[in-house]
Amino acid sequence: MSRPVAIRLVQVCKRYPGADDLAVDHLDLEIPAGEIVALVGPSGCGKTTTLKMINRLIEPTSGTIEIHGRPAGDQPVHELRRGIGYVIQQTGLFPHKTVAGNIATVPRLLGWDKARTRQRVEELVDLVGLDRGLLGRYPGALSGGQQQRVGVARALAADPPILLMDEPYSAVDPIVRARLQDELLDLQRRVQKTIVLVTHDVDEALKLGDRVVILNVGGRLEQAAPPAEILAQPASPFVADFLGEERGLKRLALLRVRDITPGTGPVADVGDAADAARALMAEHRVDWYGVRDGEHLLGWKWGTDLDGTVGADDVQPFRAVVTPDSTLRSALDGIVGSLTNVAVVVDDVGRYRGMLRIDEISEGVRE
Amino acid sequence: MVANGPDSFVWWSWVADHTDDIRARTIEHLQLTGSSVAIGFVIAMAMALVSLRWRRTYAPLAAIAGGLYSIPSLALFGFLVPLTGLGFRTAQIALVSYTLLILLRNIVSGIDGVPAAVIEAADGMGYEPWRRFLAVDLRLATPTIIGGLRVATVTVIGLVTVAALVGSGGYGTFIEDGLSRARGFSTPIVVGGSLSIVMAVAFDIAFALLQRAVTPWARRGAAP
Numbered sequence: 195m196s197r198p199v200a201i202r203l204v205q206v207c208k209r210y211p212g213a214d215d216l217a218v219d220h221l222d223l224e225i226p227a228g229e230i231v232a233l234v235g236p237s238g239c240g241k242t243t244t245l246k247m248i249n250r251l252i253e254p255t256s257g258t259i260e261i262h263g264r265p266a267g268d269q270p271v272h273e274l275r276r277g278i279g280y281v282i283q284q285t286g287l288f289p290h291k292t293v294a295g296n297i298a299t300v301p302r303l304l305g306w307d308k309a310r311t312r313q314r315v316e317e318l319v320d321l322v323g324l325d326r327g328l329l330g331r332y333p334g335a336l337s338g339g340q341q342q343r344v345g346v347a348r349a350l351a352a353d354p355p356i357l358l359m360d361e362p363y364s365a366v367d368p369i370v371r372a373r374l375q376d377e378l379l380d381l382q383r384r385v386q387k388t389i390v391l392v393t394h395d396v397d398e399a400l401k402l403g404d405r406v407v408i409l410n411v412g413g414r415l416e417q418a419a420p421p422a423e424i425l426a427q428p429a430s431p432f433v434a435d436f437l438g439e440e441r442g443l444k445r446l447a448l449l450r451v452r453d454i455t456p457g458t459g460p461v462a463d464v465g466d467a468a469d470a471a472r473a474l475m476a477e478h479r480v481d482w483y484g485v486r487d488g489e490h491l492l493g494w495k496w497g498t499d500l501d502g503t504v505g506a507d508d509v510q511p512f513r514a515v516v517t518p519d520s521t522l523r524s525a526l527d528g529i530v531g532s533l534t535n536v537a538v539v540v541d542d543v544g545r546y547r548g549m550l551r552i553d554e555i556s557e558g559v560r561e
Numbered sequence: 562m563v564a565n566g567p568d569s570f571v572w573w574s575w576v577a578d579h580t581d582d583i584r585a586r587t588i589e590h591l592q593l594t595g596s597s598v599a600i601g602f603v604i605a606m607a608m609a610l611v612s613l614r615w616r617r618t619y620a621p622l623a624a625i626a627g628g629l630y631s632i633p634s635l636a637l638f639g640f641l642v643p644l645t646g647l648g649f650r651t652a653q654i655a656l657v658s659y660t661l662l663i664l665l666r667n668i669v670s671g672i673d674g675v676p677a678a679v680i681e682a683a684d685g686m687g688y689e690p691w692r693r694f695l696a697v698d699l700r701l702a703t704p705t706i707i708g709g710l711r712v713a714t715v716t717v718i719g720l721v722t723v724a725a726l727v728g729s730g731g732y733g734t735f736i737e738d739g740l741s742r743a744r745g746f747s748t749p750i751v752v753g754g755s756l757s758i759v760m761a762v763a764f765d766i767a768f769a770l771l772q773r774a775v776t777p778w779a780r781r782g783a784a785p
Binding site: 249251271272273274275276278280282283284285286287288289290299300303332333334345348349358 | 676678679680681682683684685686687688689692697700701776777778779
């Protein structure tokens with residue numbers, strides 16, 4: 195299922211006056227509607243220039259940019275910009291306007307009446323998770339995280355289909371940044387905007403982007419693909435190098451437990467004969483066995499304690515329990531921290547679904 | 562205790578006899594100050610707009626304003642009288658020229674001081690250029706511009722006193738009167754001098770309050 199293209203760049207070049215080299219070099223890019231596309235690369239790769247050419251804060255030297263099929267240069271620049279939300283690094287909030295006044299900026303430019311503007315402002319503070327009591331405050335009285343939320347609310351005020359974000363989280367500390375990133379993903383599930391996000395942080399790009407566009411110095415496109423694909427098959431040594439250490443672990447963070455098939459594990463039912471349990475341990479080459487009662491896995495026991503039939507008494511709980519929604523990275527983390535070297539997979543209501551071993555994870559990742 | 566009379570530092574019955582005079586000189590002083598600062602502001606704003614539009618013009622324009630500012634006031638009055646004669650107009654020309662440097666610098670630095678991120682955000686949200694200049698640039702520069710008006714006004718109030726030499730009226734007339742008497746008669750000098758100081762302080766306070774009033778966001782715990 196391919197989505198319609200919201201923004202299309204065709205052979206776009208930018209050369210700054212007085213510069214010998216291109217800042218953006220014959221860039222072709224299609225940005226599908228309703229997706230988050232993260233532009234990432236080292237400094238001098240033209241990612242911010244590319245972003246600013248979309249709302250014409252910077253005019254391309256050559257090439258065309260289409261917004262919803264219409265050339266960006268076709269309409270007056272201020273009208274184009276009022277239809278594109280814009281969020282920047284230091285938020286750029288108006289210090290002389292209250293939170294409400296800041297959020298109301300574009301509705302006022304568009305000439306909305308007061309009642310409609312007011313209602314929209316209240317909707318937006320709720321949407322981005324701000325307290326309505328902050329509406330009368332000035333930006334200077336807010337924390338960095340609150341300012342960033344106001345910046346997002348302001349950008350979304352006139353409900354533009356497109357949102358441009360220029361290093362939106364680089365000015366806040368890592369804890370706030372992680373929370374704002376999660377909020378953006380949550381917000382995106384509700385508003386379904388076309389979001390173009392510029393970052394120098396490859397982990398942020400991999401976390402937020404439905405697609406990640408990696409640019410090299412001089413504005414050359416290295417690779418544009420979904421994060422898992424980029425991690426699995428970097429298109430060039432540059433991309434592999436840029437993704438940095440722990441590429442495998444980063445990939446595991448993008449894959450879910452439901453993406454791979456768990457093993458059945460050395461699991462015996464309560465009341466099974468001891469020999470059946472011993473056969474399971476031999477088959478799985480382990481010296482412990484899991485104890486299941488109906489659909490629930492109760493825990494595990496050492497094989498040396500096996501006597502008579504499998505009983506439910508004195509079982510030890512499994513350290514690592516994951517659900518189909520868990521990332522493979524957290525499953526792996528659980529596995530290495532447990533005595534049994536497995537992660538137990540249970541569904542949302544706690545029913546046993548299987549066990550993951552390290553080799554099953556690495557096999558699943560290779561597929 | 563010595564009775565209050567012409568030899569006293571301030572002879573109160575002279576003051577009582579001259580209340581109409583004091584009122585007239587006050588109006589003259591205010592008119593000359595107000596008109597000079599207003600004309601100076603218009604000229605300085607025009608110079609600032611040119612400087613902001615064509616950055617290279619700022620240094621020469623500031624140099625001209627600085628040159629005018631550095632001329633001693635007495636010398637400037639003396640230079641102007643042969644050209645424009647005695648009176649209000651001559652004083653005004655000199656006073657306007659003194660306001661230009663302060664006002665030009667404050668307007669330009671106020672607008673330059675608007676954070677780049679705020680400008681970029683305003684452009685990115687679709688302000689037309691003129692609308693952004695009025696609603697964002699000029700609005701955020703307003704406290705600095707008022708600061709310039711404050712210094713210019715207080716300076717001009719003092720200079721108007723000197724301008725009485727060219728026959729422009731104001732509190733300086735009292736001082737001139739006192740100095741011209743053969744025998745030391747200090748009352749008009751004290752009255753003219755102290756009223757000038759009172760007016761300067763009053764305007765200084767008024768502008769400080771205005772500066773505060775136009776920057777509600779700078780107050781602690783700011784709420785509407």
